[in-house]
Amino acid sequence: MPKRKIENRMIEVILLEANKHLGEKFELVKVKPAYARNVLLPNNLAILWDLHNKHNFAKKMEAAAESRKKKAHNFEELFMKMQENWGIKIIRKANKDNTLYAKVDENDIAQMINEVYGVELETHFIKLKKKLTSVGSFKIPFIYKNVKKEFEVNIEAEVDLKAKKEAEMTVEEKKEEVKKSREEIKAEKEAERAKKKAETIKRMKEKYK
Numbered sequence: 001m002p003k004r005k006i007e008n009r010m011i012e013v014i015l016l017e018a019n020k021h022l023g024e025k026f027e028l029v030k031v032k033p034a035y036a037r038n039v040l041l042p043n044n045l046a047i048l049w050d051l052h053n054k055h056n057f058a059k060k061m062e063a064a065a066e067s068r069k070k071k072a073h074n075f076e077e078l079f080m081k082m083q084e085n086w087g088i089k090i091i092r093k094a095n096k097d098n099t100l101y102a103k104v105d106e107n108d109i110a111q112m113i114n115e116v117y118g119v120e121l122e123t124h125f126i127k128l129k130k131k132l133t134s135v136g137s138f139k140i141p142f143i144y145k146n147v148k149k150e151f152e153v154n155i156e157a158e159v160d161l162k163a164k165k166e167a168e169m170t171v172e173e174k175k176e177e178v179k180k181s182r183e184e185i186k187a188e189k190e191a192e193r194a195k196k197k198a199e200t201i202k203r204m205k206e207k208y209k
Contacts, residue, residue: 087152
């Protein structure tokens with residue numbers, strides 16, 4: 001069997017800071033030696049996994065592992081609730097073709113989950129291939145360690161209350177609304193004319209005092 005090239009070998013390190021591409025704090029991960037040597041180790045983002053560090057960080061790593069386990073369990077419960085409630089609903093302004101004026105991304109989805117269920121999600125767990133641009137129902141993948149789920153995001157168009165009211169009005173109500181608007185415009189014009197007349201009279205009186 002041919003030997004693996006040195007540049008393809010991986011080494012184990014303990015993360016000292018969470019990294020969305022690698023793992024969480026005090027998690028043991030495998031990385032390329034060059035990446036460890038040039039990025040992680042000199043920036044104190046990780047340390048080598050050796051007998052010395054294995055002993056010194058054992059308790060912290062054990063506590064971190066328990067924390068990840070609890071986190072995964074909480075996510076499982078979250079998705080059970082979301083499934084019962086048919087996912088989450090996001091309301092956005094849209095045009096007549098149901099295209100959104102503002103696209104929906106991972107931050108919008110995570111924020112809505114937090115508002116509805118009180119659970120904070122790191123956005124990189126939400127595997128959205130591209131931003132959502134239209135009204136509709138979408139299946140969104142979620143991955144955290146061994147928790148791999150799909151949940152539903154339902155995007156609805158924001159209702160224009162004024163337009164809805166106008167659409168629901170009868171012909172007679174619309175005529176009355178137009179009549180009312182005309183009367184209001186007429187009253188505003190008469191008030192403006194009266195104001196100008198009063199100002200003119202005032203100026204004339206001051207002129208001939």
